[in-house]
Structure formats: structure tokens, C-alpha cells
Amino acid sequence: MSKESILVVEDEEKILRLLEIELDYEGYEVGKAMDGHDAFEVYRSRSWDLILLDVMLPGMSGIELLRRIRLKDSFIPVILLTAKDSIEDKVSGLDLGANDYITKPFRMEELLARIRAVLRMKQVTTSTAEVVQDEWLHAGDLKVNEKTREVIRKENDIELTPKEYDLLLYLLKNKRQVLERNQILEVVWGYDYDGETKIVDVYIRYLRKKIDAGYDQALIHTVRGVGYVLKDAT
Template sequence: MDKKEKILVVEDEEKIARVLELELEYEGYLVKKAMSGYEALEKYRSEKWDLILLDIMLPEMSGVEILRRIRSDDREVPVILLTAKDSVEDKVSGLDLGANDYVTKPFQIEELLARIRAALRHSAGLKQDEQDEEWLKVKDLFLNEKTREVKRAERQIELTPREFDLLVYLMKNHRQVLNREQILNAVWGFDYFGDTNVVDVYIRYLRKKVDGIGTDLLIHTIRGVGYVLREGK
């Protein structure tokens, strides 16, 4: 494990909490414990966690109520409930509120560890999917609308706000030939009054930065029509 995942163990039975702490630390996780409902919420809010092991029967506040509060501001952190055999209603309530899984006491530590690994893998996969969705990509050109990062062949490209908006429009319409009026309306707005040559000027600025020396051209001029962003000629 390159980066140690952090697990919050919420369990009021000291012996069980200690066993879980030792087993999880042996597996390479960073572990902190909370013995009551309020302590659990305090520790949850004070740090970022990769997974939470949450006992349902707790003093001060039930695990189901803690889960409800966690899910009110975090839909992503995996939560595995630790439940008693007869707490069917609590299991159903927990799953309805967004618990990822539950393990019934008494449990085999190997089964719990397997479920933790599965929950962490699933969470990592979702995060990767989200990261992939944030990037627009054409060949070796990458653009992130949230962070406003632009990279070509692993080098950072600095763009002005207007250049950035123009590149976003070209990349979202990858391989589509766009005339000046379409670009003007999309990037400058329908109420823009001015010379349409502004499009040519900004395409020129963008080319200098995106289609630098040593890289294949991506921004192409289609004579008599407009421009297109695509691989190849």
C-alpha cells in the first residue's frame, strides 16, 4: 500500500475495538477509535477518512443516527455497519441511509477484512471514474473544467479566460467543423457586437500555445468555413 488508508472504528466495547485496531493496523491501515456517538461525530468531522466501521448499538447516539448525519454531508466515504444478529430493522435502516455493507456480530476477522478491502476498492474505482470524467481529452491534450488546468504532452499550458473558454468549446465539439458565428455565439455570447475577426485572432493565440513546436497540429482551418479541433489533417 503506497498511501495508508485511514479507518475510523466506532465501537463502544473496548475489547472488540482493541482487536479491530490491532488487526487493521497489522494489515497496514491507519486506525483511530471512537467509543461513543458524539466522539464518533467529532472525529469524523475533524479528519478525512477512507472508511468507517460503525457499530449500531452505541451510547449517546445510535449508529444509524450517526450514519444519517454522515450521509447528510458526505455521500462517498464507505461505511460498514457492525450489527447484532437480531437487529434486522437497524440493518434495513442503515442500508436505506446509505451504508455500503454490514457485518453481523460475532464475526470472523477474515470476513470483515475482505469486506473492507472490497469497499475500499469500490470507493477507489468511483473516485477514479470521477477524475476521468472531469478531463476533456483529445490525443495528448487534456483540459479540466473544474481546476482550469490545460496540459499538452505533459506540459502545463497557461491560457487567458477567453482562450480557455474557446478551447473548451472546440474540445467539446471535437471533430466538428465550426463556423465563426457558432464560435462567436458560444464563446462571446449572443449579445456580442463586434468584428467576427476576433475569432481568428483568438484561434491564432490558442494555436501558439496548444500547437507548439514538436507537437502535431490539433487546431485546423477549414477554408471558407471555420475551424475544427481534431487529430490528423
Template sequence: MNKESVLIVEDEEKILRLLELELEIEGYQVGKAMDGKEALEAYQSRKWDLILLDVMLPGISGIELLRKIRTKNNFTPVILLTAKGSVEDKVSGLDLGANDYITKPFQIEELLARIRAVLRMRPAAPSMEAEIGGWLNTADLKVNVKTREVIRGDSHIELTPKEYDLLLYLLKNKRQVLSRDQILGAVWGYDFQGETNVVDVYIRYVRKKLEYGFETPLIHTVRGVGYVMKDAK
């Protein structure tokens, strides 16, 4: 039995109770909240391994709650529970850093599989160096995993949440060649249903912000495989 903790944020009582029972049967520690304000308090009260977040909530919406979470925490996985056809919510959630989404009504077996997949792919804990100073670096690039600051040389670089997620994943795995599928799974989540070239598009976005005006490229293309982050050494 696993001891991982899941916070369920859902305003429909029957769905909330069903999810609570199923997750407890699977061995998860479960917390629950029925509106955005209650969810924010529950989120701040302890560390959670995963959050199941309904988009349509009274008070603070699920998308706004996700935005608040991601301004302070880039590591806790979030799976959105979305209404059928709510494409805008799915896109907004993924752009804000949701790891995955599932559309209502859903099969509980599929949701449990997605939870397991997201937990397997969650970001590794920061290294001891990062825990002490908050910084990860390569060459003249520094990323603060606590404040989300990105600095190259003397320049502060502004990234969107998804661009930051991509950069952080490359940096945590620097000098390792990562396939597009690996990047897609880690940054966009299990069974992403967007454009298949999304990795290449976002690599271009990050390269433009990270490398324009600098002599040394940091993100390198490995033809036929994917990408690797390394300095010139």
C-alpha cells in the same frame, strides 16, 4: 502493505484497541472514535476508504450516524458491528446503505476477510463526466451522483437509499449483463443473509418508479442470467 484507511467507531475500549492493532498490522491507516459526535467529526475531517461502525454508541447512534453519512456520501463502504440477535439494527443498517455487518463476538480473521471483500467491491469512482457535472445518464434518465437526484424526462423520482444504490450500480454498468450474485454482492454486501430473492424484489420496486408512465423500459431481464440497463437503441 496496503495504504487504505479505516475509521473505527467503537465505544468499548478493549475492542477498539484490538481492532486498531490488527488493522495496523495488516497495513491499514487507522482512525478511531468512541462516540457518535467524535465519529462524525472524524468522518468529516478526511476521506476514508472504509468505516467500521458499532451500532450501539453513546450520543449519536450508529444507525443515525450511517443515515447522516449516506445523505452526503454513497461511496464510502460501511461495515456494521452489531450485537447478537439485533435483527432490527441489521435490517435498518442494510436498508440505509451499509455494505455488510458482523455480529459480536467475532473472529478477527473473519472481520479482516469481510473488510477485504467489501473494499474489493466498493463502487468505482465516478467517471470524469460525472465528476464535472455530477450526472450519469442513459436515454432520458439522469442521476446526480453528488446530490442523489434521479430525473426521468421532466419527472423527479424519489428512491429509498437501497433502491438508489441498485439503480446507480446498474447505471454505472449499463449495457453489461449483471448476474443476481454480482448485484447482491455490490449492492447488499458480502455474505448477505436476507431473502435470496431480494434482488428481484428491488428490481421490481425500481422498475415501478422508473418506468411507470414512460414508453421505453430501461431495465431488462436476461432470462437465466440477471439484468441489464440499456435504452432502446
């Protein structure tokens, strides 16, 4: 069985070396780059299972690198490494297409757990895509195609970020079930953010603007004190 491969993009040599040692010990195949331009070339040189990407890089910023990667590949998991620590910054990074976001300094055990969670989510998504043949999930006049990732309401195409899509898909697959914020956090983000459930509320607000705003009836509903539920319009 081949090793899962991780590309580490980090300009601090000590952190890069530490990550290389730890990931190699955990059984991953590790590639590395210390600036944005080199990282993009290494990324294009082969396929990777996951990218650890520092935001602050010489040559090309991690954000610009992420943008370029997403133009070529919507599915490769990316975890951002950054010193920034606010909810707003985390949301911004995820909106750019990252699958997860961890702040420096971080505990290696936490980073490894997040890597495992993101890779598990990738395996589930891949296996699902292999068996789904143009299958549409429905809620009222909303429909989502798991294979093509199309989201349509009343024949209007809706553009979602990767995390918004994951959240909508989870709500849709559990239609009419009330989902707690912590439950959503663990499944959609793949890791417990130590009670930072505000990020769930932020993304629900984003989804509502795209899914419900401008339509006669809302599909996403708040259950006060508990969480959220997606229901067919009545």
C-alpha cells in the same frame, strides 16, 4: 504511499482493541471512538477512507451518526457492525446510506475481505469520477449522470439511496445483458453474502417503485430462474 485510514466506532472495549490490532497489522491507519458524540468529532477532525460503525452506541446511536455523516458526505464508505441478523435489518441499514453490513459475532477474515471490497469500490468510483465529465448514461427516457449522481426519467428527478444507485448503475452499464443474482450481489455489494440473494430481489423491487412505477413502459425486467436485465423501453 500513505496508509488508508479507518475510523472504528465501537463501544465494547475488547472488540475495539481487537479491531485496532488487526487493522494496524493489515497496514491501515486506525482512529477510534467509543460513543456517538465523540465519533462525530473524530470524523470531522480529518478525512477518512472508511468508517466501521457499531449500531448500538451510547450518547448517539450509530444510525443517527450515520445520518449526520451522510448529510456532510455521500461518498465515504461506511460498514455497519451490529448484532441484528435479519434481511429486513440489513436492508434498513443499507437504506440509511451504509455501504455494507456485517453481524456480530463476525469472523475477522470476513470483515477484512469486506473492507478490502468496499475500498476497491471506492477507488473505482473515484477514478471514474475523475475522467467522466458530465457524461450521461441512457436507457430510453432514463438518464444517469455518473459525475453528479443525478437520476432523471422524463425530466423527473429520482432520489435513490447509495445502494439503489449502485445497483441501477450496474444494470445500466450492462444494458440488455441478463445479470444473475449472484453476479449482481458480488459486484454491487462487493462481497458474496453466502447465497443471500434475496437482498437483490428486495432492492430490485425498491428500484422498480422509483424507476418504473407510474411510467408507460418498464425498463427493469425479470428473467425467470436467472436474474434481471435493464432494457430500453420499446
